[in-house]
Amino acid sequence: MRICIITNFFPPITIGGAEMVCHQTALGLKKAGHEVYVIVGHPHITKKDAPQKDYEIDGINVHRIYPKIPFNFLPMSYNQLFNNSVEKLINPLVRALNPDIIHYHNISGLTLSAIRGGRTADKPSVMTLHDYWMLCPNNMLFTNNTSPCNNFVGKIYCHNCFHKYDFWGNVPFRQRIIKKEVERDIDRFIAPSRFMADRLVEGGYDENVIRVIYHGMDIDTYRKNIRPLSEIVSEMCSVAINPAVALEILESSDFLVQFAGHLTIHKGGEYLIKALHQLHKDGEKFTLAITGSAHPHELSRLKDMVNKFDIKDNVIFLGKIPSSLLPSLYARADAVIVPSIWYENASVVVAEAMIAGTPVIASDIGGNPEFVKDGYNGFTFKPKDESDLALKIRTLMNDKPLINTLRKNARIRADQLFNMDRHVKLIMSCYEESIAAHLRG
Known part of the structure; x- marks a missing residue:
């Protein structure tokens, strides 16, 4: 299968565990005999510090895009959900790669325009959920630097957010925009924990399109x-x-x-x-x-x-x-x-x-x-x-x-x-479900 992964960060630049997991998944899919391509934005990294446009790591071809307006410079408003330059950069790449499926990982920094960029290619898509971006303006369901948020549904104002870089006034309106965009184009969601899946359902998403798949790790190499x-x-x-x-x-x-x-x-x-x-x-x-x-x-x-x-x-x-x-x-x-x-x-x-x-x-x-x-x-x-x-x-x-x-x-x-062979089998099953669902329209 020909797979295109779209993500915020990818080695050699890594920010946290989500990027490492994305890399491990890409390697596992490649080892299983699939063609894997990555489109990465590194939205918080300057052009000077980031790799050049295209590079290869561990045998995986990585296409680096440079949005005209980096995420950090987008106004703190509706615009932080969309970045038109991301869509214009991703769209021709996806068309040229012509994947069987698109797999979105941590894309909050690329905004919803990353999904729009893949939309016109008319390919089935899945998304792995690394944080609570689809539910919460600060991605973390964490308030006032002290407590987890347990009342995020229908909450209008979130003045005590841990981070405010993705905050703008009407939170339910923001949630509806994200929900409309992702439900239109994402055929299946992958939750790395049952807890994440339950929070997504609590936020109004259909449990029938969510699959709980724990992270896959190259255990032998690690040891x-x-x-x-x-x-x-x-x-x-x-x-x-x-x-x-x-x-x-x-x-x-x-x-x-x-x-x-x-x-x-x-x-x-x-x-x-x-x-x-x-x-x-x-x-x-x-x-x-x-x-x-x-x-x-x-x-x-x-x-x-x-x-x-x-x-x-x-x-x-x-x-x-x-x-x-x-x-x-x-x-x-x-x-x-x-x-x-x-x-x-x-x-x-x-x-x-x-x-x-x-x-x-x-x-x-x-x-x-x-x-x-x-x-x-x-x-x-x-x-x-x-x-x-x-x-x-x-x-x-x-x-x-x-x-x-x-x-x-x-x-x-x-x-x-965390067995990688098991992980890849579950991922492939999710891909096949997504392809079938996409064909049904």
């Missing part, structure tokens, strides 16, 4: 990348951290906790710091390794908390590291903590930790409980409850045999949920 920390630490540490010091801290830890991801308030890092403070007061020994890029304010806030609670000797900030090195760090950890306070859809950190065979302790919110089976491959805890989180961490600290059992179960569950 082959697991190496001793001594082999990777020089590549892993930022210039602010001495590699030898980092290696000694990580290797000598009695109990190594890993927190990974872009450091923003919705990731809940403060509750992990508070939980570890409780454990520190009780004399527990541990090391927390924090990896990932960071919002400057959040990084400063967490460092201030670490100093305030006198646990600076227990915490190491590794900064952003190459994704290829994460498997080794996850595998060394005794637990990976995902303390999110927003509705996680299908956390890539959870998936990668499970593949590496590491117990996950995750907040019981969004899609997390679908992947972390409490007491089997990790634990869940009440969001924003540092005492509950501390209790779950302490349970592992005091039971090394339990850690080994959870490690084994994590690998088993990862093989069940």
